[in-house]
Amino acid sequence: MAVYTEINEVDLKDFLKAYDAGELMSFKGITEGVENSNFLLHTDREALILTLYEKRVDEGDLPFYLGLMEHLAEQGLSCPLPLPRHDGALYGLLCGRPAALISFLEGMWLRKSEAKHCREVGVAMAKMHLAGQDFAIRRENALSLKGWVDLWDKSAARADEVEAGLEDEITNELAYLEDHWPVDLPEGVIHADLFPDNVFFIGDELSGLIDFYFACNDFFAYDLAICLNAWCFEKDGAFNVTKARALIEGYQSVRSLSAAEVEALPLLARGSALRFFLTRLYDWLMTPEGAMVVKKDPLEYLRYLRFHRSVKSASEYGLVKA
C-alpha cells in the first residue's frame, strides 16, 4: 500500500478552498502505487485523485510533470488533467507535502494482458512521443547512467545479501553499459514507467495513461525497451515474442523506428532492466520493515537483464528486419 502521508478531513477541506472543486463528500487512501501517496476524493461534483508527492519526486520537477499532462491532454492523448487552483498554480501544500488534484480516469489496469493489449500500448506510447514533441519544458532523465551509478554506490556493498555474486555481476554490467550506451538516437519526452499498472483499459480498449512522475527527455526507443520488459515477460520468466512483436508493430504503426533505434534495442532493454533492478534493490535493502508499501522483487529484473544480455539482435524481439 502506498499511503506514506496520512491526511485528515480538516486539512483536506482547507486545501480544497484553493480550488473550484465542489464540496468534499468522501476520501480514501489508494492501496496501489509505490512512489507517492494517492487518495480518491468525491466532491458533490466529481471524482478526483489527490496526490501527495513523496521522496523520489523533486518539487522543482512538478511544473514539468503537471504541465506535461496538461499539454498531452490538449494534444488529444487520454491522460489525467491537473486542476488549477484559484491562483492558477497546479499544486499546493498539504500536510507538509506538495500536493495536486488531478482528474479521475475511467478504466482499470490489466492483471493479465494479451498481445492485442501490447499492441494498444505500443500505439499509445508512440502517440505520446509525438504529442510531447512541442512541450516547452525539458527534464533530464535522473534515472539514466549517472542515476544508476549513484543508486549502485548506495546498494553495492549489500547486494550479495540478495544473491551471491551480484556485486561483481552488476559492477561489470554498469561498466559495460557506460562504455556502450548510445549517444545520438531520436529523443523527446518519454513516459519512462509505462508498466501495466499505469495503462488503463475499458474492456480491450485502452482508455488512458497515468503516472507521469518519471517522465523525462530521453531516447524514444528506451521507452519502448522499458515496455518490452514490463509487458512481454510471462510470470514464469519466459519472454513472449508474440507480445513483443505486437508492442513494436503497434508502436511502428504510428512512429517508425530508425535502423539505429532497432539495432540499439537489446542494449536499451538491458539498461532498462538494470534501471528497475536498481531502484527495486535500493528499496528492498533500505525500506524499513512495516512500511506501508509493497516492495517489488529486484530479482525479477535481474532475470530480464540476463535474458537481454543473451540477445544478439532485435529480431529476437519479433522484428522482421533488424
Ligand SMILES: Nc1ncnc2c1ncn2[C@@H]1O[C@H](COP(=O)(O)OP(=O)(O)O)[C@@H](O)[C@H]1O
Ligand atoms: N487519474 C487517475 N484516475 C484514476 N485512478 C488513478 C489516477 N491516478 C492514480 N490512480 C490510482 O492510483 C493508483 C496509484 O497511482 P500511481 O500514479 O501509479 O501511484 P505511484 O506514482 O505512487 O506509483 C493507480 O494504480 C490507480 O488505481
Ligand SMILES: N[C@@H](CCOP(=O)(O)O)C(=O)O
Ligand atoms: N514500475 C516500477 C515502480 C514504480 O511504480 P508505479 O506504481 O509508480 O508504476 C517497478 O515496477 O519497479
